[in-house]
Amino acid sequence: MGVIKTTIGDYLLKRIKELGIDTIFGVPGDFNMKFLDLIEDDPDLVWGNNANELNAAYAADGYARVKGAGCVVTTFGVGELSATNGIAGSYSEMVPVIHIVGTPKTSSQASGAILHHTLGNGDFNVFMNMFASITAAHVHLTSTEAARQIDTVINESMRRRRPGYIGIPIDIIGDEIEVEDNPLSYAVPKNPADVQAAAIKAIMDLIHQAKNPIVIADACVQRNHLEKELHAFLQTSGFPSFVAPMGKGTIDPVTPGFRGCFSGAVSLPQILEEVKQADLVLQFGAVLTDFNTGGFTGVLDRGNVVSLHTFATYVQYSNYEGVGMKELVPLLTAQFPATARRSVQTYEQKWGPRAIRPPAQPGTGMIQDYFWEVANKYMAANAIIVVETGTVEFASINFDGPPGASFISQVMWGSIGFSLPAALGAAIADRSRRVYLLVGDGSFQLTAQEVSVMLHHGVTPVILLFNNDGYVIEKMIHGPTRKYNDFQMWNYAKSFDYFGADLPVNQSRAVAPFKIGVHERVTTRADFDKAMAQTNQQPDCIHFLELIFPRDDVPQEVLLQTATSENK
Numbered sequence: 001m002g003v004i005k006t007t008i009g010d011y012l013l014k015r016i017k018e019l020g021i022d023t024i025f026g027v028p029g030d031f032n033m034k035f036l037d038l039i040e041d042d043p044d045l046v047w048g049n050n051a052n053e054l055n056a057a058y059a060a061d062g063y064a065r066v067k068g069a070g071c072v073v074t075t076f077g078v079g080e081l082s083a084t085n086g087i088a089g090s091y092s093e094m095v096p097v098i099h100i101v102g103t104p105k106t107s108s109q110a111s112g113a114i115l116h117h118t119l120g121n122g123d124f125n126v127f128m129n130m131f132a133s134i135t136a137a138h139v140h141l142t143s144t145e146a147a148r149q150i151d152t153v154i155n156e157s158m159r160r161r162r163p164g165y166i167g168i169p170i171d172i173i174g175d176e177i178e179v180e181d182n183p184l185s186y187a188v189p190k191n192p193a194d195v196q197a198a199a200i201k202a203i204m205d206l207i208h209q210a211k212n213p214i215v216i217a218d219a220c221v222q223r224n225h226l227e228k229e230l231h232a233f234l235q236t237s238g239f240p241s242f243v244a245p246m247g248k249g250t251i252d253p254v255t256p257g258f259r260g261c262f263s264g265a266v267s268l269p270q271i272l273e274e275v276k277q278a279d280l281v282l283q284f285g286a287v288l289t290d291f292n293t294g295g296f297t298g299v300l301d302r303g304n305v306v307s308l309h310t311f312a313t314y315v316q317y318s319n320y321e322g323v324g325m326k327e328l329v330p331l332l333t334a335q336f337p338a339t340a341r342r343s344v345q346t347y348e349q350k351w352g353p354r355a356i357r358p359p360a361q362p363g364t365g366m367i368q369d370y371f372w373e374v375a376n377k378y379m380a381a382n383a384i385i386v387v388e389t390g391t392v393e394f395a396s397i398n399f400d401g402p403p404g405a406s407f408i409s410q411v412m413w414g415s416i417g418f419s420l421p422a423a424l425g426a427a428i429a430d431r432s433r434r435v436y437l438l439v440g441d442g443s444f445q446l447t448a449q450e451v452s453v454m455l456h457h458g459v460t461p462v463i464l465l466f467n468n469d470g471y472v473i474e475k476m477i478h479g480p481t482r483k484y485n486d487f488q489m490w491n492y493a494k495s496f497d498y499f500g501a502d503l504p505v506n507q508s509r510a511v512a513p514f515k516i517g518v519h520e521r522v523t524t525r526a527d528f529d530k531a532m533a534q535t536n537q538q539p540d541c542i543h544f545l546e547l548i549f550p551r552d553d554v555p556q557e558v559l560l561q562t563a564t565s566e567n568k
Contacts, residue, residue, distance in 0.1 A: 004181045008146045009038045009173035012166065013045065015154055016098060018184050019069040023048055023428050025056040029075020031117070032102025034173050036073065046511055048072075048428075049456055051449030053079050055421040057086020058447065060097045062422030064090070065408050066384065066429035068225065069158065070097045076104060076167075077117035080127055084134070087163050089413035091134040094161040094223045098154060099131070103140065105171035131165045138165035143172045147179040158186035161223050161310070188311070191323045199313045199320040199328065203282075203306050204335050206315070207237075210280035213342070215239045216262055218292070219246035219411075220285025220310055220325075229329045230284055231255065236333050238342035239282070242275065245397055246292045247285065249385075249407040253400035257344040259354045261397050264294025266560040268398060270355035275300075283307040284325065289412045291394075295564020357398040357556075363525070366547055368466070368555050370525050372399050375464075378532035380434040380539070384408065384426045388419035388439040390474075392466055394562075395555040396438065406433075417446030420463075424450050427459035434539065435461040441468065442487060451544075452499035458512025460542050462535050465492050467521075468549040493521045493546040517541030523548045 006014070016024070024039055025048030026032070039045050050056035053074045064070030072087075074080045080101045090097045104115055104124065112122030119126060124140075131138050137156040139149045150166060157164030207213060215237075221230055227250055234241050234255060241251050242262040251258055260271045267275070275281070281300055286307055293299050307314040308325035360369035372395060379385070382404035387393050389410050401407065408426055410418045423437040444465055454461065474485045496519050500506045507513065517538040522528045522545050535543045 002181050003178050005176060005178055007173065008141065008143070008168070008175050008177060009035055011147055011177065011179060012100070012150050012168065013038055013042060015150055015184060016071050017044055019071075019098075019154070019158070020067055021063075021069055021071050022046060023063065024071045024073055025050050025059045025063070025425065026073035027051075027053050027056055027075070027079060029079045029102060031076045031104055031170050032073055032079070032100075034170055035100070035102055035168060038173070039073070046428075048453070050421070050453055053082035054086050054417075055447050055450050055453075057083040057090070057097065057099070058418050058421035059425035059428075059450065059453075061086060061090045061093070061095050061418075062386065062408055062425030063429045064095045064097050064425070065222070065422075066406070066426050068096075070095070070425065071100065072097060073100045073102070075102050075117070077127055081130070084130070085415055086418075087131065087165075088134045089410055089415050089418060090163045092413040093410060094220065095163070096136075096157045096161050097163045098157060099135070099163055099165050101127075101165065101167045103167045103169050106143075106169045107171070109169065128165060128167055134163065135165045136160040136162035138167075140167040141169065141172065143175045143177075146172070146175075147177055151184065155184060155186040158184070159188060188324055188326060189322075191327045195320050196323045196328060196331070199315060199323045200331060200335065202315040202318065203313075203332060206280055206306060212278050213239050213280040213282065214259075214275065214278040215241040215282045215284065216244060216275075216286070217241065217247040217250040218244040218283065218285045219287045221247060221250040222285075222406075224285065224310055224326050226284070226326060226329060227251075229326075229333070233329055233333045236336045236341065238344055240274070240344065240347050242271065244286065244292050244298070245393075246287050246289075246409070246411045248396075248409075249401070249405055250284075252404055254403050257347065259351075260356075262298060263292065263397055263561075264296070264298025265564060266294035266394070266397060266557055267298070268355040268357065270351070274351055279304060281305045284329070285309065287412065290564070291411050291414065291561070294561065297564060366523055366525055366528055366549060368395060368549055368553050371528070371547065372396070372555065374529070375532070376400060376402060378529075378536060379405070379436055380536070381405075382433050384430070384433050384435045386419045386423040386426060386435060386437045388443045389414045389416050390440055390443060391468070391554070391558050392438045392440055394558045397557050416440075416443040418443075420444060420447045421450045423461050423463075424454050424457070424459065427454070427461050428457055431459065435459070437461050437463045438466070439463070440466045441490075441492065444492065445487065445490065448495065449499075451495050454542060455496070455499060455501055455506065455514045456510050458510050458514045460515075460540060463542070463544045465544070465546045466549060467492060467546050468553060469551045493519050493544060495519070495544055496542075515541040517543040519544040521546045521548055
């Protein structure tokens with residue numbers, strides 16, 4: 001496509017924009033500000049302006065789960081290490097976030113100068129090396145190899161669905177380079193034809209023999225953006241379907257044959273029995289972590305399982321390496337003639353309607369069972385529901401959300417505080433969809449500053465804060481009366497006031513104008529219904545509902561999950 005002249009900094013941003021990224025999260029620092037100049041001067045990019053680097057990394061993760069990729073910029077040493085937890089979470093959860101780090105100039109690095117933000121030992125690779133185990137690829141750019149190095153890290157990050165690390169010395173950002181004007185190339189290699197053919201035959205043989213096959217969808221369907229392909233398979237096969245906790249949202253709950261969420265012993269009894277009675281389970285993108293399987297009680301016998309993954313397929317006890325599901329799933333769908341479709345109605349005649357959680361006990365005070373029973377009807381279709389680690393996450397297992405909803409959570413990494421910045425990132429990534437943030441009071445205190453950044457960007461999430469006065473999930477695991485599971489109470493519903501919603505200077509600096517909607521404490525069911533109805537009447541506003549629950553209000557799902565904890 002020809003050769004173009006550019007600078008290293010501009011080339012890096014060109015590649016970032018090719019990923020569909022239009023907002024870059026981060027915090028300024030003296031080693032990255034020349035690069036931030038390029039971001040601010042680029043009409044196609046918006047600066048995230050986060051409160052700290054950890055929050056910025058979380059926001060980039062939430063953004064990436066909606067957009068497909070995210071980007072965070074930090075400064076050398078102190079800034080990048082603050083983002084480490086967020087980047088590790090993205091690695092654990094298979095989310096491609098490009099972490100760009102502004103580093104000292106090359107002459108200082110070459111001489112081993114004892115600079116600020118260093119360990120004082122002249123080692124300028126020490127922090128990059130810390131990221132080696134939590135990134136798909138990492139590099140400190142050099143002037144002569146920068147273009148190739150940038151492409152290598154980004155391609156590997158996207159191919160493996162993991163973060164990438166790019167350190168850029170402050171003095172080479174403006175260096176001119178000549179590069180081939182070619183697009184990024186991170187497509188996964190094609191499956192080996194002969195191995196794939198063998199896998200298809202083995203799978204279809206089992207399907208033809210099975211009397212009660214089912215599908216369980218999990219996280220890697222979403223990570224590989226295979227929701228449409230999975231839907232086509234379900235429509236064509238007619239198989240009943242379930243999701244794992246990490247797979248919530250990959251199957252629309254209105255899909256014919258959808259039966260609910262399977263998480264081993266944490267599942268509703270009927271769902272657990274339905275999965276037990278299956279003689280063939282097709283797992284799509286399974287992630288067999290403890291919190292995703294009811295403390296491993298949902299790990300199934302391989303003799304009844306076909307498991308499709310990003311880079312391999314497992315059919316009972318046989319492994320088909322290199323046969324990834326992105327190419328395989330449409331080929332499996334094509335194997336079904338119209339006459340082979342299973343009857344959803346026949347399955348439902350056997351099992352009856354799908355299981356749902358029991359209704360809340362009668363009363364007027366707000367309790368969690370009431371929230372999970374009625375919240376669905378107040379949420380907008382195609383919503384993005386961001387669920388915090390802990391009580392809220394476990395309690396949401398049997399919560400469908402509205403039609404077309406997507407879910408964002410951190411079931412595997414489980415870092416409390418993730419959800420608030422992730423909701424910011426998700427809301428920026430797609431302003432056409434309503435974001436609902438479900439966050440506990442303890443988790444909120446870790447990353448509360450991003451409410452300020454939500455105002456700055458003019459996004460319109462509905463923040464639903466579960467105030468049960470303490471770390472409830474920790475109390476269930478250990479130390480129910482220990483003081484370390486309590487913390488200082490805040491006036492959460494006044495967060496907008498504290499973060500300057502009424503200051504004219506903030507409105508003038510905002511990326512988009514912000515409007516304040518409901519922001520109040522909710523103690524009764526009637527007040528909750530009224531407040532949620534009002535959020536629907538004000539879709540262009542940001543809302544904050546502080547939901548007051550009794551200290552001992554623990555949903556059944558949480559009791560079941562904590563009973564399986566490794567630390568009980």
